[in-house]
Amino acid sequence: MNYGIIAKVIGSLLIFEAAMFLPAFMAGVYYDETSSLVFLGVMLLTLVVGGILTRFTHSSRDIRAKEALIIVAGGWVAVSAFGALPFYLSGAIPSYMDAFFETVSGLTTTGATILHDIESLDKGILFWRSFTHWLGGMGILVLTLAVLPALGVGGFQIFKAETPGPVADKLAPKMKHTAVILYTAYFGITVLETVLLMFGGLSLYEALVHTFGTVGTGGFSTLNSSIGGYSSAYVQWVIAIFMVASGVNFSLYYAAYRKRLSDVFQNEELRFYLLIIITATMLIFFDLQWVFHGSVFTTLRHSFFQVASIMTTTGYATVDYEQWPVFSQSVLFFLMFVGGCAGSTGGSIKVIRLLVLVKLVKREIMHILHPRAMLPVKIHKRLLEADVIASVTSFYVLYLLIMAAGTMLLTLENIDIISAFSAVAATLGNIGPGFGFVGPTQNYADFSMPAKGLMSVLMLMGRLELFTVFILMTPDFWKERA
């Protein structure tokens, strides 16, 4: 194992993170908060530790698959560990484990919070909390894809592990180019949403914080009642639409920019994604109208907002959906297992995988009817190779095995099965709120320390496409080959 190169890359990540404390520091200074000084201290510490790590020597500049996996998982843990310090040292979150949970939740764009009273915290602290969504959204490691090549490190293995979703379409021949493209789209959407929210009467600060939560599909808010705190229908629509936009494969924005519109409209994953959103919205809309007879547009807005929020794994809420009829709740419940498109900031199983799985079922039916026919599985007119199908299937199986194991462990907290099950779904799927004990009006504060540790691991697993983290727990991984 080439530990030198691992230390070097993680060190670079920390130096990058140190710089990322600056915006939060500036927000604190602007609002004249003494707590902002904490950011300076933490920035210095992170810089020093990062600097020391980059001084490690290494024999070879090659990164093998194993090292890349350690860098990805270890990098997230290291960045979370330092990212938690401002919460802890400022006293905003008195327990370091809680601060770590909150930071992992932020960086993995989960949005599960242990905070009871968000509104009482300093604005600089809350800015950092939401900024972790934005940083995590694109993937800290994807952001540093432009940095790594400067170190002379070929980053393809990392990108393979890091890119959300199974189809890592090569956008451009070079990794660096890919990163710049995705980053530009991400930045553009961020600016657009911020401006649109400011038109709705939000301050720059509020607009930024909620944009971070949206484009990262995170879900941290500065209000105790989440987006329900903004009564403006305009603000709620803007956030809902941008949640949907952030669940789309970002490479499609590049395709649209390059005027390859047929690539966009004929994208099977996008169509399936929108089909599920529209169907789920309609189901909930009719259920709510049937039961409550409310205003049509209000009902439609709340239906669409909650569907977009859970489906894209953001986790914002405009209403307490646990007050809804059970049918509507069950629709949201199963949306927890869908997620965004591959190449988006959304988590969970992801639309492309479900599309492949549904196609497998269809093929099986055709196979029974026509046993001698050759029946390939195609996406975007391209044949899916056997190992892509195997990878999708294994992911799905492992996802549900982890769901089962995680739920059993969480029931040791003596919460009911649906609370435990949805807490695991909400953390593994990087969603945030679930049902019951972790419903939209609840939070994760009352779990025990071991449970918070378990859910931190689940959030990391979910964000890093399971195998990246899971493989580190297998004995085979640590066996050095002769």
Next chain:
Amino acid sequence: MNYGIIAKVIGSLLIFEAAMFLPAFMAGVYYDETSSLVFLGVMLLTLVVGGILTRFTHSSRDIRAKEALIIVAGGWVAVSAFGALPFYLSGAIPSYMDAFFETVSGLTTTGATILHDIESLDKGILFWRSFTHWLGGMGILVLTLAVLPALGVGGFQIFKAETPGPVADKLAPKMKHTAVILYTAYFGITVLETVLLMFGGLSLYEALVHTFGTVGTGGFSTLNSSIGGYSSAYVQWVIAIFMVASGVNFSLYYAAYRKRLSDVFQNEELRFYLLIIITATMLIFFDLQWVFHGSVFTTLRHSFFQVASIMTTTGYATVDYEQWPVFSQSVLFFLMFVGGCAGSTGGSIKVIRLLVLVKLVKREIMHILHPRAMLPVKIHKRLLEADVIASVTSFYVLYLLIMAAGTMLLTLENIDIISAFSAVAATLGNIGPGFGFVGPTQNYADFSMPAKGLMSVLMLMGRLELFTVFILMTPDFWKERA
């Protein structure tokens, strides 16, 4: 479509069923119950309808795949429709839909009941109710495999659709031989359990009824409190062990009889099956001891009984497991998605499929570590073909899609999500009891008629390995090829 041959085979099934009313009639006569006359009437009616159907002419004696599928699904529905008549006409179950639900539940060896007060019913009626488990257990169509060849009909397609589980190992070159082997094992186990239960003080009637419920992995009892009504530890252990025995691939009993013991001990599915049972029993045992500090042997018995019951999809209960700590409940909850071995009378997803899926995950991990290695998936040292893996995967995906769709529909009954989810799991998996609204002390009486219809379909789907029923709902199936 060769409708003549379909009518003919279903007609033969009904004639067979008519004969099967006899034991229940005799039980009724023995206990001097007037309701037993109903069996005579129903027997006559079934015989006449069956006779008329067998008179249909057909052009060809070949059964194509499509016709075989219609025979399997249609046969189960027809036999259930006539099997429901004694309940309805005797007044034991005043609603025909309820009687149909109860019969489907019996024949699919589910054991979900709509009856509130079982003990008030006539013994002949209850005998028939439990006898449907025994008939269904081996599969009415497998039982008639010896009849079909006499009609000159090649039954292989039917066996393929009917045999529980994906690995239809050819036990013996001829279908008829296979049927005789499985039937002998089934009959032997039935006699053995009946005798052992009689040693425990049960009357022949009680012993038979509970043996039917056990070997068919059904779960209908004659007591309102299920097996909890027998305080004898001996009786509970006998039933628990026979439940486990009935979840084993019956061809292994033939292997044992032929002294091919290494085939038995090295059977990977059997080992995995026993491993899951032992692990789950231990987890629940320690959880219960930790919380309740009860007698060690009593706790062990109840842990093992409930694990064996849910895992093999029988559904008997000795205690109300909803009074257990949530961890133990969650272990039982996830066992609902395991089921028996292929070639047993157990339902649900089945151990062999889970074994294949776990091996797929293991292979994926090895593939990430050693990208260039050839990594075949093997069971019993034999390579699994790509289409067997595709079939297992599709089954699993379809199972969970049906779970989701079924749960959403059932929440329209305004029961909580876990009740709806477990009701679907308990019917689709042919288990019987679930959690909450369908817990072990509850029943299915209070569902609406549409919900009972839906769950009847789910029970049939589960029993006929999903695709057999699901495929009939696709438009492609009904398209006649030019």
